[in-house]
Amino acid sequence: MSDFFEAFTGKAEIAPSFCLEHRYLPFKCGKCVTVCPTKAIFKDGEKIAINKEDCVNCGFCKAVCPTGAINLSGVTPLKEVAEIQEEGHIGCTLNPANSSKINLPCYGFLDTGEIAILAASGKKLNFYLESCNGCRYSQGKELFLQHLKTAEERLGNLSAFILHQKGQPPKEFSRREFFSFLTGKLRNTAASFLLKEKDDPNDIFAKRVSLKHRYFLKALELYQGQISGENALGENLKALGDCNGCGVCERLCPTGALSIKEGQLLFNPAFCLNCGLCLEACPKKILKNDGKITVNDVYLKKEKVLAKILVKTCQKCGKTFTPINAEDLCLNCYITQGLKRDNLFEGG
Template structure:
């Protein structure tokens, strides 16, 4: 039997290490705030990225750019940045999207409905079945749709609470935008309009719809709680312990982080999908990616896409809408600015994870230098001549003309 300080053991995959409780406490310091995973931020992936949604939504100006990349200087854990961030680079470890979804599903399974409320508008005597979140704006619109597909989902929204809240103005705006988007999506899915409601006096159901102890519901809730503890452990650096990571090989593509919220939305669409599939006219309030000019299939957008929605293979640039997180990085890094947001996505392309070709390589003759080159339809000059013309300064003759 050990005396004094107890020791905690953990398995690293390469051996057993020992940590005393003081070291564990030290490692856990600073977890009481939203966590930033820089490797998922598009500003880390390219200097051409101009996204600053987290800065714009933070109500306490707690995020600042450091050498062009965001950094946390203050955090009140409202959770708004986690919803505003398109790539999931920011998350509250206690209120991840997966946890909010799992907990909401658990409440719906027990009572038939879930009612969200912000923490400011509640006292200690909370009615059973009420889901209290830091701010209503911290609930992502995809989660609203996913929960409403299972049962009635309500938000106890009181403008006076927002008026008295230090982050109420931005939280209120984000909540309204998310709620409106979710309502439009549900209308497109032809689900009853009362599946998603808001009001000042919404109350959770008092009588359980079915026993809470059903194995399937318990498993769903447990997964949400495990997600919370996994998020606590993730990113902790333990003194004296090394985690083995494979060395990147030549030509290794940028790490891919599939969009969690798009996965949540796709599962909801599959759940209520008609047997014959969604009609072509049924479209989500999400823009599709389209070509606005010739594509030289240079592979820049597909290599940098953080969600793996773009892929270049066999002379074709392919797009999978179900993976796209709409971060806009591909538009920012395209040298020819040939990508743009177009018409709204057909629901079936997301529900069935359809992949289609954005551009197909063909052989062309450059009008400037006469060389043959590969590009999509509509290209009249090779990429070298195009870039030389674009980079030519005032009064300079484009180098492409001398090829």
């Protein structure tokens, strides 16, 4: 039985609509640039670019990207891990000394959401860390442990992940593992969720919220009743001052966690990635982190009112509008009045 990863040929790709630095040029993230072991990801002027010739498919960039803007097309090792029925021994392909019959590119490939959904599947997953220390991509071990720690802080002890400080994964399936892998049927929702081939093209939630965050939200759903509702998941958001309804935060938020409806600025904590883009982009700088987003906030699935937005009546047309500063005219009347004043449509 050949190594699963031999068929994976994809390279890292960026989805500009999710990348924070593409969405708002003044914002500085650069986590993918910092973590790339081959410098395949770099700043090209004001934006992030990838030299695919230098990409080794380690997945570090994918794992640290806060919005899930980076994916490795064609690289789907999680599907093989998801198909494990009871217990699996996970290796990695970038370190031949640590390869097995079920491999990730590197343990650093896994982000917090993927770790959460794999843990929720209930199967035992063995990881072997001894060979990581001398590996060229040893930072993958640190990323893996960091993301595992974050998942455990949010969900509690993940006993399904067994870390071996000594030894290497077995190179062959045992007879029991082999037949379990080939003939076993999926027995839980977590594995089924991982194995879903494509998103519904009409699912707005799937279009706005990255797969890594959807994995984590699904894991929270499966852990409901088993973890404390007071567990912190991230920083909460608060508006300290009057909102003028300019809509910058609403347009820039990569997941739609912020919205303006009926004269109110609303916040959905379940969608928030704590990327910080709204804090920096708000022209009035009224958005601040305050308190924690908890598990209960996600379970409730309710939007919170951050601020009331001032609404005025246009002195010219009588329609209601949201002033950016202290305007007395709506935008349409302001533009129309300006055009008439400047006689832009009259011959000169």
